[in-house]
Amino acid sequence: MPTTAEVYRALAEVYDPELDTPITELGFINEVQIDGGQVTVTYTVPTFWCAPNFVFMMSQDIRHEVGQIPGVHQVTVLVRNNCLADEINSGINAGRSFVETFPNDVDRQSDLEALRYTFIVKGFLARQDVLIRRMRQVGLSDATILGLRIGDVMVAGEDLLVQATPPQRIPLAAADLQRYLHKRRRLHLAMNVDAQLFTTVTDQPIAEADLPAYLRYSRSARLNIAFNTSLCEGLLRTQFFPERQYDYSSVGDRLMIE
Structure with missing residues (x-):
């Protein structure tokens, strides 16, 4: 059973x-x-x-x-x-x-599946965006970030450990990696340890020169999800969890990064 x-x-x-x-x-x-x-x-x-x-x-x-x-x-x-x-x-x-x-x-x-695909792509871009920005914040170069393989990143509690030179810890990024890999699986992208970690939705490499424009695009998907999540969580608490109505934290908060 x-x-x-x-x-x-x-x-x-x-x-x-x-x-x-x-x-x-x-x-x-x-x-x-x-x-x-x-x-x-x-x-x-x-x-x-x-x-x-x-x-x-x-x-x-x-x-x-x-x-x-x-x-x-x-x-x-x-x-x-x-x-x-x-x-x-x-x-x-x-x-x-x-x-x-x-x-x-x-x-x-x-076509419900076409709609599903649209939102999987949106989630893929949002989680990718926040991971890249968190890696930039700890000092990893764009060339290093875009060269990472899936096997180069490991979960350590709520953080990530990145096998770079020198190794880097990315605070509070484990959940975003898990969400991102979830989207890669849904899009049927390469998932082996040697596969490139950051790619386009068609599993193509992202050129370093194209990254700033790419992140401007992915940022809009990330902020849209963050705002919608916070709104829906607030509505759910107000209706069904009155003891949490003054808890203003949200799972969307982890997407609020610049």
Whole structure:
């Protein structure tokens, strides 16, 4: 029988597509029920008007990730606090697509996977941007940063250790590396230890001369995610966690770097 810990590990792989943060870290999960091989996950989104396509994607991903756990043969996903929660829950648990769930409300050509790809790229750029800027802050040159391989960077608690000359510690960057590598996997980019750490979304090298313009572009994606994350976290706390309403910290804060 699957364990609660296994289910939460699977749920940690499910990201809010717009906020680029695991739904476990955002505090969306309300309850996990396990009955033999049947798992029911109940979660809450920050606002009643959260875009149904994003909510549908999260519910799809929950069903997929939890369904990969050995011993799980049925996954039920229930979202709360959304204007179309009943329709989404019905469609997801019947295995229907977004278009099949809303046949009269969306364009038959609507491509949820194209939208998903757009936001994966946005998250890729945001996490890449913050990692490069943190490395610059500790004195690594652009040439050194762009020459790093995946195996040159190791997690040390909340920090990163970079095998450079001399070695460097990057404070509070471990989570951003994990988010960034998550996006590389989703984009099917090279992930072996000898693969270049920083590339374009098509796995091409970034030229040193192009880096300033590249970072101006990626900065906009990063700030957009940071602001949206802070807003949604605040709304969630105000509605459902009154004891935290004066806690102004946010998982988006780590993206606020220049």
